[in-house]
Amino acid sequence: DAKTTQPTSMDCAEGRAANLPCNHSTISGNEYVYWYRQIHSQGPQYIIHGLKNNETNEMASLIITEDRKSSTLILPHATLRDTAVYYCIVRVSTNFGNEKLTFGTGTRLTIIP
Amino acid sequence: EAGVTQFPSHSVIEKGQTVTLRCDPISGHDNLYWYRRVMGKEIKFLLHFVKESKQDESGMPNNRFLAERTGGTYSTLKVQPAELEDSGVYFCASSQDLVAENYGYTFGSGTRLTVV
Numbered sequence: 001d002a003k004t005t006q007p008t009s010m011d012c013a014e015g016r017a018a019n020l021p022c023n024h025s026t027i028s029g030n031e032y033v034y035w036y037r038q039i040h041s042q043g044p045q046y047i048i049h050g051l052k053n054n055e056t057n058e059m060a061s062l063i064i065t066e067d068r069k070s071s072t073l074i075l076p077h078a079t080l081r082d083t084a085v086y087y088c089i090v091r092v093s094t095n096f097g098n099e100k101l102t103f104g105t106g107t108r109l110t111i112i113p
Numbered sequence: 114e115a116g117v118t119q120f121p122s123h124s125v126i127e128k129g130q131t132v133t134l135r136c137d138p139i140s141g142h143d144n145l146y147w148y149r150r151v152m153g154k155e156i157k158f159l160l161h162f163v164k165e166s167k168q169d170e171s172g173m174p175n176n177r178f179l180a181e182r183t184g185g186t187y188s189t190l191k192v193q194p195a196e197l198e199d200s201g202v203y204f205c206a207s208s209q210d211l212v213a214e215n216y217g218y219t220f221g222s223g224t225r226l227t228v229v
Contacts, residue, residue, distance in 0.1 A: 034217065043117070043204050044156065046217020100146065100158040100169060101218065 004088045009108040018075040020107050022088030025069040032091055033064060034101070035073045037084040044087065044103075047073065083111045115139065117221035119205050125227045131193040134224045138187070138207030144168075145188050146208075146218065147180060151201035159203075162188060195228045202226070 005023040012018040024033065034049040048055055048062045050071070055062045061074040075082055087106040118137040126132050138145045147159040159178070160170040164185035173180070177196070182188040192199055202225050206218040 036217070038156075041222075043206070043220030043222050044218075045220065049217065100161060100172070101148075102158070103148075103156040105155060 004090055004104055006086075006088050006104065006107045008105065009110070011110050011112050012075075012078045013112050014080060015077055018078040018082065018109060018111070020073040020075075020086050020088075020109065021070065022073070023070045024088070024090045027068050027090050033062065033068075033071050034089040034091055035060070035062065036087045036089065036101075036103075038087070038106075039081075039084040047086075078109075078111045080111050080113065082109065084109060117205055117207050117219050119203075119221035119224050121224060122222065123225045123227075125229060126195055128197055128228055129194045131191065132195055132226060134190045134192075134203055134205075134226070136188045136190070136205030136221060138205070139209075139219055142207035142209050142219075143185070144208045145182060146206040147188070147190055148204040148206065148220075149201050150204070151198065154201075156204070159190075192226075195226075197228050200226055200228045 003026060032049050032051050035047040036044040037047055038044045048057055048060050050062045050064055052064055052068055062071060064071045085106040085108050087103050089101050091101060117139060120135045124132055143164050145162040148156050149159055150156045158172040160173055160180055161168045162182045165182050177192055179191045202223040204220050204223045206220040208218045
């Protein structure tokens with residue numbers, strides 16, 4: 001799986017949009033970009049994923065650049081409960097084998113009241 | 114639907130003892146994964162079951178760790194004998210499709226293991 005680079009930490013004011021960047025310059029054509037987060041003392045939580053098109057769900061939006069070398073996770077209206085460590089993961093999705101996730105150090109997002 | 118359930122939530126054991134962690138995946142999920150985070154380190158993959166078969170156990174640290182999934186339902190992870198460096202949080206996750214393109218994994222809340 002391709003390596004990802006994320007800032008170590010970020011702050012965002014409550015109610016504002018939180019934009020979390022991720023670089024994955026070595027991504028291959030068949031690799032997806034996944035985002036998970038881990039709120040303190042809980043298990044990782046799936047947020048969103050995409051291949052090359054921008055994606056949106058009830059939790060967040062995912063913007064992937066045209067060359068797919070970077071992406072941004074957007075939490076449109078951050079709340080205090082969004083304080084967590086956010087992981088950007090690039091993974092090949094195949095019909096068999098190697099379905100594991102490789103977690104990096106992630107971005108520690110702190111929402112400021 | 115019920116989520117991924119892990120038991121116990123916390124365990125404190127002495128070095129050299131045996132501990133068994135249990136994971137109940139979401140009903141109907143064929144894929145079950147074990148991960149762990151040891152102190153100060155990143156979350157690391159341990160192994161992957163497809164039903165009762167071990168699909169990938171490349172992350173298992175050594176032969177003191179034994180994972181089973183008899184009948185393809187719940188899974189156990191036994192550590193025998195436990196060492197101090199085994200302390201950490203052990204997460205279990207499950208997914209419905211092997212090609213989990215449309216689903217993220219669902220993780221349990223983890224078991225915090227402390228070896229003293």
